Amino acid sequence: IFDLYCNKKLLAENPLDNSDSDIGLCGWLLVLLSMLLTLVTLPVSIWMCIKIVKEYERAIIFRLGRILKGGAKGPGLFFILPCTDSLINVDMRTITFDIPPQEVLTKDSVTVNVDGVVYYRVQNATLAVANITNADAATRLLAQTTLRNVLGTKNLAEILSDREEIAHSMQSTLDDATDDWGIKVERVEIKDVKLPIQLQRAMAAEAEASREARAKVIAAEGEMNASRALKEASLVIAESPSALQLRYLQTLNTIAAEKNSTIIFPVPMDMMQAFMKH
Ligand SMILES: *[C@@H]1O[C@H](CO)[C@@H](O)[C@H](O)[C@H]1NC(C)=O
Ligand SMILES: *[C@@H]1O[C@H](CO)[C@@H](O)[C@H](O)[C@H]1NC(C)=O
Ligand SMILES: *[C@@H]1O[C@H](CO)[C@@H](O)[C@H](O)[C@H]1NC(C)=O
Ligand SMILES: *[C@@H]1O[C@H](CO)[C@@H](O)[C@H](O)[C@H]1NC(C)=O
Numbered sequence: 001i002f003d004l005y006c007n008k009k010l011l012a013e014n015p016l017d018n019s020d021s022d023i024g025l026c027g028w029l030l031v032l033l034s035m036l037l038t039l040v041t042l043p044v045s046i047w048m049c050i051k052i053v054k055e056y057e058r059a060i061i062f063r064l065g066r067i068l069k070g071g072a073k074g075p076g077l078f079f080i081l082p083c084t085d086s087l088i089n090v091d092m093r094t095i096t097f098d099i100p101p102q103e104v105l106t107k108d109s110v111t112v113n114v115d116g117v118v119y120y121r122v123q124n125a126t127l128a129v130a131n132i133t134n135a136d137a138a139t140r141l142l143a144q145t146t147l148r149n150v151l152g153t154k155n156l157a158e159i160l161s162d163r164e165e166i167a168h169s170m171q172s173t174l175d176d177a178t179d180d181w182g183i184k185v186e187r188v189e190i191k192d193v194k195l196p197i198q199l200q201r202a203m204a205a206e207a208e209a210s211r212e213a214r215a216k217v218i219a220a221e222g223e224m225n226a227s228r229a230l231k232e233a234s235l236v237i238a239e240s241p242s243a244l245q246l247r248y249l250q251t252l253n254t255i256a257a258e259k260n261s262t263i264i265f266p267v268p269m270d271m272m273q274a275f276m277k278h
Helices: 002-012 025-040 042-049 125-130 135-152 156-161 163-181 197-239 241-258 269-276
Strands: 050-053 057-063 076-079 085-091 095-105 111-122 183-194
Touching: 025 042, 042 050, 050 057, 057 125, 085 125, 095 135, 095 183, 111 135, 111 156, 111 163, 125 163, 135 163, 135 183, 156 163, 163 183, 197 241
Parallel strands: none
Antiparallel strands: 050 076, 057 085, 095 111, 111 183
């Protein structure tokens, strides 16, 4: 009769109703029995009833398969019933993991190797236990695919320059997706973008060529400025004949100071006049 009643009660239950009051009459009987058992064997059983949860943990208690009302318990000390209750501890601290290097094809058809770091924590322990088998593994896999998806829509230049923005859009995408699992993705960082060797070489050659071209332009400009200055100087000298004479003596002076073993025969400037006509 007891069995029949229990079965009827279970059949009548609404499977979607999630309150702990509907563990059924036989459920309550079992719970009472368990309490009685605990009281009878008190000094020994007390060790099985007391549970301690650390500051950063929460405990999800299942009584006869249903999550207890109020969701996650803790931190601190609380009692459970032996036999009818079981519990799962959930760590609420921030967890980090590396996204393994992903070979991604960018929008402009370049393969790059990208890796990163993800910081997340469990925000709602009930959802992290009840909604998904292994929240950690699920988040890892999702981070990998999200990295590929996000980078696939960017050009190489954008990947190299907009890391901040890419990390931010990855974080919001991941966070939206993990909401159902009670997980909050706090931060995503792109660690390294590795280019293929050939592309590295090509980019280095390009940079070198452009630097060389710039150097040539600067040298040519300097030459132009120098020749312009020289022309101005010659105009000034041509204005007065004695200026050339002075310049001539100055040159002799310089030579005498620098190479004092050289003997110079000065030629009067008037003799050069014949050549300077043209
Ligand atoms: C966790 O999620 C459950 C189900 O959505 C909700 O009832 C509960 O209030 C949430 N707990 C916290 C701490 O937000
Ligand atoms: C997760 O749990 C919440 C509340 O219990 C529910 O609304 C949601 O649909 C669940 N999501 C998944 C993916 O199971
Ligand atoms: C040449 O002269 C121009 C203007 O006089 C100046 O702006 C430029 O910097 C000079 N170039 C070099 C290489 O000195
Ligand atoms: C020639 O110059 C050198 C240094 O350049 C100096 O040591 C030497 O004494 C000079 N000779 C004369 C004769 O001035």
